[in-house]
Amino acid sequence: xxxxxxxxxxxxxxxxxxxxxxxxxxxxxxxxxxxxxxxxxxxxxxxxxxxxxxxxxxxxxxxxxxxxxxxxxxxxxxxxxxxxxxxxxxxxxxxxxxxxxxxxxxxxxxxxxxxxxxxxxxxxxxxxxxxxxxxxxxxxxxxxxxxxxxxxxxxxxxxxxxxxxxxxxxxxxxxxxxxxxxxxxxxxxxxxxxxxxxxxxxxxxxxxxxxxxxxxxxxxxxxxxxxxxxxxxxxxxxxxxxxxxxxxxxxxxxxxxxxxxxxxxxxxxxxxxxxxxxxxxxxxxxxxxxxxxxxxxxxxxxxxxxxxxxxxxxxxxxxxxxxxxxxxxxxxxxxxx
Amino acid sequence: xxxxxxxxxxxxxxxxxxxxxxxxxxxxxxxxxxxxxxxxxxxxxxxxxxxxxxxxxxxxxxxxxxxxxxxxxxxxxxxxxxxxxxxxxxxxxxxxxxxxxxxxxxxxxxxxxxxxxxxxxxxxxxxxxxxxxxxxxxxxxxxxxxxxxxxxxxxxxxxxxxxxxxxxxxxxxxxxxxxxxxxxxxxxxxxxxxxxxxxxxxxxxxxxxxxxxxxxxxxxxxxxxxxxxxxxxxxxxxxxxxxxxxxxxxxxxxxxxxxxxxxxxxxxxxxxxxxxxxxxxxxxxxxxxxxxxxxxxxxxxxxxxxxxxxxxxxxxxxxxxxxxxxxxxxxxxxxxx
DNA sequence: CGACAAGATACAAACGTTTGTATTACGTTA
DNA sequence: TAACGTAATACAAACGTTTGTATCTTGTCG
Numbered sequence: 001x002x003x004x005x006x007x008x009x010x011x012x013x014x015x016x017x018x019x020x021x022x023x024x025x026x027x028x029x030x031x032x033x034x035x036x037x038x039x040x041x042x043x044x045x046x047x048x049x050x051x052x053x054x055x056x057x058x059x060x061x062x063x064x065x066x067x068x069x070x071x072x073x074x075x076x077x078x079x080x081x082x083x084x085x086x087x088x089x090x091x092x093x094x095x096x097x098x099x100x101x102x103x104x105x106x107x108x109x110x111x112x113x114x115x116x117x118x119x120x121x122x123x124x125x126x127x128x129x130x131x132x133x134x135x136x137x138x139x140x141x142x143x144x145x146x147x148x149x150x151x152x153x154x155x156x157x158x159x160x161x162x163x164x165x166x167x168x169x170x171x172x173x174x175x176x177x178x179x180x181x182x183x184x185x186x187x188x189x190x191x192x193x194x195x196x197x198x199x200x201x202x203x204x205x206x207x208x209x210x211x212x213x214x215x216x217x218x219x220x221x222x223x224x225x226x227x228x229x230x231x232x233x234x235x236x237x238x239x240x241x242x243x244x245x246x247x248x249x250x251x252x253x254x255x256x257x258x259x260x261x262x263x264x265x266x267x268x269x270x271x272x273x274x275x276x277x278x279x280x281x282x283x284x285x286x287x288x289x290x291x292x293x294x295x296x297x298x299x300x301x302x303x304x305x306x307x308x309x310x311x312x313x314x315x316x317x318x319x320x321x322x323x324x325x326x327x328x329x330x331x332x333x334x335x336x337x
Numbered sequence: 338x339x340x341x342x343x344x345x346x347x348x349x350x351x352x353x354x355x356x357x358x359x360x361x362x363x364x365x366x367x368x369x370x371x372x373x374x375x376x377x378x379x380x381x382x383x384x385x386x387x388x389x390x391x392x393x394x395x396x397x398x399x400x401x402x403x404x405x406x407x408x409x410x411x412x413x414x415x416x417x418x419x420x421x422x423x424x425x426x427x428x429x430x431x432x433x434x435x436x437x438x439x440x441x442x443x444x445x446x447x448x449x450x451x452x453x454x455x456x457x458x459x460x461x462x463x464x465x466x467x468x469x470x471x472x473x474x475x476x477x478x479x480x481x482x483x484x485x486x487x488x489x490x491x492x493x494x495x496x497x498x499x500x501x502x503x504x505x506x507x508x509x510x511x512x513x514x515x516x517x518x519x520x521x522x523x524x525x526x527x528x529x530x531x532x533x534x535x536x537x538x539x540x541x542x543x544x545x546x547x548x549x550x551x552x553x554x555x556x557x558x559x560x561x562x563x564x565x566x567x568x569x570x571x572x573x574x575x576x577x578x579x580x581x582x583x584x585x586x587x588x589x590x591x592x593x594x595x596x597x598x599x600x601x602x603x604x605x606x607x608x609x610x611x612x613x614x615x616x617x618x619x620x621x622x623x624x625x626x627x628x629x630x631x632x633x634x635x636x637x638x639x640x641x642x643x644x645x646x647x648x649x650x651x652x653x654x655x656x657x658x659x660x661x662x663x664x665x666x667x668x669x670x671x672x673x674x
Numbered sequence: 675c676g677a678c679a680a681g682a683t684a685c686a687a688a689c690g691t692t693t694g695t696a697t698t699a700c701g702t703t704a
Numbered sequence: 705t706a707a708c709g710t711a712a713t714a715c716a717a718a719c720g721t722t723t724g725t726a727t728c729t730t731g732t733c734g
Contacts (some may be wrong), residue, residue, distance in 0.1 A: 060400050081418065229730090349691085573697085699713090
């Protein structure tokens with residue numbers, strides 16, 4: 001039979017102390033399982049705390065300890081399924097560790113990014129996860145935050161959680177070559193750490209099949225979905241049109257397919273398309289998109305685990321991430337069996 | 338020439354007080370533009386605060402005022418583009434008001450929802466935005482939070498921000514009828530406030546065209562993408578197959594189209610499909626999806642404005658939301674011109 | 675049995691604000 | 705010019721924890 005909850009004053013550590021006839025400090029220590037309090041006392045206090053419905057006041061705790069149990073997440077755009085997946089992974093793992101997540105979108109704008117970081121440190125977050133930022137390496141090198149920082153998909157920085165950028169891309173281009181494609185276009189994205197490995201994988205794959213690399217087959221996509229239209233136009237204007245396209249990512253592939261089909265080309269009958277990231281809808285596109293699965297959810301989880309180790313100043317063993325894998329679906333046509 | 342920032346102690350109100358040779362309380366009042374401090378003093382203090390790089394300690398402030406400048410957002414799944422859009426709208430508007438947003442996903446599980454609400458109140462958030470919850474009306478009726486709560490898309494609750502559920506659905510079914518469809522299937526979703534208005538709109542539209550309502554044409558979709566397969570199977574097993582489908586939402590439409598095409602039916606040639614919500618990819622599907630645009634971003638913004646009024650105990654004028662509108666794209670075939 | 679080392683608990687200060695009340699300074703009026 | 709009202713500021717307590725140090729118990733050993 002609990003008391004009516006309306007208008008009941010919040011129960012504090014002092015209330016428990018009074019009930020248990022001990023000092024508040026003993027209550028604190030009991031609640032954090034300090035060896036300084038006798039087992040019997042501790043159990044009595046914890047029991048009492050439960051019965052009385054004690055819930056700690058975060059603000060007071062933060063004030064004295066300077067830790068907030070909040071981790072800040074900085075990402076370009078959580079509307080993007082790619083990052084949404086990451087955010088879910090982070091949230092899930094953070095909750096396990098009793099951490100809360102505050103998210104801030106930056107739209108990939110560097111100024112917004114710095115602002116977000118400043119905001120979070122001001123808030124005394126316990127840690128920071130920064131995903132695919134655009135800010136320069138130097139900025140992060142000179143940035144001295146009072147909290148640990150983990151980057152996602154920034155291979156050029158320390159404390160990074162990511163996975164092999166080369167392998168997946170290489171595999172999918174290899175596959176295209178194996179099924180007979182010879183003229184393969186590469187659509188690159190905005191500058192970032194993903195840029196070079198993908199390009200290298202592409203060139204290497206061609207090279208391994210003894211194909212000369214054609215700079216005309218490389219298109220720079222600016223990241224905005226509308227821009228896929230321009231890319232398609234340029235691509236179709238080519239004398240020897242590619243038979244396959246390796247798109248920057250799935251969203252890009254989606255846009256390309258859309259504009260290809262507006263131009264009367266069917267996928268994969270007239271032209272094959274592969275994406276990157278394997279966002280949820282890739283499987284449900286028509287045709288289902290062949291793509292490189294990039295385990296964002298797991299990366300999210302791992303980034304929190306890593307952060308947690310950093311926070312405890314543990315020997316931060318480097319993260320253990322599954323490799324990206326190729327998901328072959330309907331959007332690549334076999335030319336030669 | 339600022340001092341080196343590494344290892345500089347955080348500047349507090351006391352530091353400013355010392356520098357300005359006044360009492361800390363005067364500093365507080367000056368910073369919050371209280372009329373109790375002389376204009377000259379106030380300006381001097383504010384100037385000083387800026388120069389010294391003062392940044393308030395949230396924890397201390399929260400401790401004494403019991404307000405955190407954080408609003409809690411409870412939604413089923415931010416991975417879902419529909420909700421991601423909402424979250425962006427909320428974040429954008431909240432930032433304008435100097436509020437931060439903490440998000441918690443519940444996967445539509447009622448227990449998780451209640452837990453999230455408990456968690457947020459414990460954290461002393463300034464307000465709560467709850468999107469499309471599954472929790473019962475009674476729960477919310479009896480729930481006495483110490484903070485204002487705004488619901489999104491819960492027409493059955495007070496302090497709700499939503500828009501006309503009937504209008505958009507009615508329009509799109511009307512359109513299908515106008516272009517000649519007579520056998521139109523309705524795919525309903527999991528129980529919720531959207532259920533009835535959509536169904537009514539569907540029935541009314543048929544009625545207005547003098548068509549008898551056929552219960553066999555109504556399918557219950559459970560919300561999981563995989564379930565669209567079962568729906569398609571059942572639908573195709575019908576004696577008089579519908580020529581059009583009004584799907585629960587865009588994601589559902591996506592799944593349906595996928596499984597229809599796996600079954601050899603083309604959209605819209607063999608069967609027309611309409612969705613609901615107008616998530617970003619609807620435009621890029623193949624064919625582009627006709628759908629009802631549901632302004633989630635604006636709803637997000639409006640929910641924060643509303644919350645803000647509640648917080649100030651202003652006369653909370655009811656929200657001003659654009660109506661949902663039909664977006665006709667390629668997925669509906671005209672049978673009779 | 676007294677001294678002493680632990681083990682257990684109490685005391686008190688501190689974290690950085692906010693806010694009600696007390697005090698001071700100042701200008702106005704009688 | 706003394707009394708007074710008001711404007712400006714100072715004082716001090718409070719918010720709910722945590723944590724270093726002091727104090728008190730208890731048991732053990734010589």
